[in-house]
Amino acid sequence: QQNRFEAGTVPRFNVLQAEVALYNQLPLLITAQNNYRIAKLQLAKTLGLNFERRRGENPPLEVVGEMPYIPRTIGLADAMELGKERRPFLKQARANVLNQLQQVRATAGQWLPTITTTGGGEWVSSPTNSSWHDISKGWLATVQGSLPIWDSGAIAGQVLQQRALFSEAKIIYDDDVRQVELEIQTAYSNLQQNQELIKSQEKNVELAEEAVRLA
Incomplete structure (x- = not known):
């Protein structure tokens, strides 16, 4: 001008x-x-x-x-599986669930009978003879068992407590899974939006270059 x-x-x-x-x-x-x-x-x-x-x-x-922009095709279902498989905090939450399940089983196992066995050998010399040949010897085996018949509900209370912790760990894990799914769905939606934006901007660049050429 x-x-x-x-x-x-x-x-x-x-x-x-x-x-x-x-x-x-x-x-x-x-x-x-x-x-x-x-x-x-x-x-x-x-x-x-x-x-x-x-x-x-x-x-x-x-x-x-x-x-250059190189489109990459990835399905939402595949992205979901990869995301839930590779997220470190999901692995930790899954391990916590399995650990609490084992705690429930271990606590409930206190209702089962406990059996202990011992064994060994015994050599007894004669009190009236000092000869080494006059020795009584043999093997001993002992088996002892115990069964909790009455514990005032202590084991039952512990089992209920461990089950509550197991339920809490599972709820946390399920919530973490849903959070990961939401993040993946959001990222997938943003990817689709960005692909459309790139196409529109490429067209704008072509029009701008043509305008510069005509000017």
């Missing part, structure tokens, strides 16, 4: 409008540049690159070339 104004083809008002439009776009440009720097920092973190003092404020990497 400035060149056209100097050539006398447009009024001064058009130049002022163009300058206002230019300065209105500068904040967007500054924001885009800042977002670009932050994106490079996030990429460096993902790649495991540490901060380098000699680079100063610059990110610890230089982005060169283009990163």
Whole structure:
């Protein structure tokens, strides 16, 4: 517009409008540049690159070339199975459930009879003869059993307590599974949205390049 104004083809008002439009776009440009720097920092973190003092404020990497978008097809059901299988805290919660189940069984096992056995050999010398040949010897075996007949409900109370802990662990595990499923479904929905956005932005880039060529 400035060149056209100097050539006398447009009024001064058009130049002022163009300058206002230019300065209105500068904040967007500054924001885009800042977002670009932050994106490079996030990429460096993902790649495991540490901060380098000699680079100063610059990110610890230089982005060169283009990163084309390559669609990856993954089913929601497969993503669910992989997510529930590989989440570390789900493995821990599953182990807690199995541990509490074993605690219930161990506590209920106190109702079962307890049997202990001992065995050994015995050599007894004669009290009236000091000869080594006059020795009585043999094997001994002892079997002892016990059965809790009355414990004032102590074992029953312990079993109820362990069952309550088992139920709590299972509820926590089920809730964690639902949380993982929600996160996967949300990520899957965002992936579909981003795929549509990429397609629309690719079309915008094509139109912008055509506009630049025509200008």
